[in-house]
Amino acid sequence: MAIRYLKRKEDDGDGGNIFWVTMSDLMLGLAIVFITLFVLAMTGFTQQAIQQQKVKMDVAKEISKELQKEHIDAQIDRMTGDLIIPSTALFEVNSYVLSPSGKTLLSKLAPIYINTLFKNKELANDIESILIQGHTDSQTFAGVKSVDEQFVRNMDLSLKRANSVAEYILHTNYNKNNAEAFRKMIVVEGKSFNEPVLVDGKEDYAKSRRVELKIKVKDWNVASAFGLKK
Numbered sequence: 001m002a003i004r005y006l007k008r009k010e011d012d013g014d015g016g017n018i019f020w021v022t023m024s025d026l027m028l029g030l031a032i033v034f035i036t037l038f039v040l041a042m043t044g045f046t047q048q049a050i051q052q053q054k055v056k057m058d059v060a061k062e063i064s065k066e067l068q069k070e071h072i073d074a075q076i077d078r079m080t081g082d083l084i085i086p087s088t089a090l091f092e093v094n095s096y097v098l099s100p101s102g103k104t105l106l107s108k109l110a111p112i113y114i115n116t117l118f119k120n121k122e123l124a125n126d127i128e129s130i131l132i133q134g135h136t137d138s139q140t141f142a143g144v145k146s147v148d149e150q151f152v153r154n155m156d157l158s159l160k161r162a163n164s165v166a167e168y169i170l171h172t173n174y175n176k177n178n179a180e181a182f183r184k185m186i187v188v189e190g191k192s193f194n195e196p197v198l199v200d201g202k203e204d205y206a207k208s209r210r211v212e213l214k215i216k217v218k219d220w221n222v223a224s225a226f227g228l229k230k
Helices: 002-069 100-119 121-125 147-170 176-185
Strands: 083-086 127-135 186-190 210-217
Touching: 002 100, 002 121, 002 210, 083 100, 100 121, 100 147, 100 176, 121 127, 127 147, 127 176, 147 176, 147 186, 147 210, 176 186
Parallel strands: 127 186
Antiparallel strands: 083 210, 127 210
């Protein structure tokens, strides 16, 4: 019986290995699916990063163009769209109350910034939030006895400065048809001296004291990265 069984298995050829062939095909298919999904995911993330960068550069280009038309000298990063305002242009030393010259600057700058963001509806729809971020330098306040206390004092100052800018911007003469959408985008943040500006490896105290307006671009999923859904 055993001999006849083995001979029949030999006569059947590949028929005796149907189960293993099927499992091999299944495993190969699963591997192909996994690799495909991995490539799609990685490509999607790459496409997403490219698209987000493009939105930021488009914003920076449009805002720079409009500021130049009005002869407003403001620093804007052409790659990120970050708008940087030195604290000296907005506040007195150790103060979070806007100076008269600071109010004058924001009265000119803010409407251009906001109206430019909302002029292109497609571009505006790509923006998730506008971060108004305060920064200080790391110099020590008089009477402060520890780094922690110094950090907290600067955190309070940087946050209050950012909030002062946000509050004043809302009262400037921008297109109020966009007021509700703009309010929903605003995020205020204080960074203390966490992100100093370094020049030749050393902190530039004057440049470290600043307020930045930053845009955060919405995320897309893999399908949207390929233009299938947004």
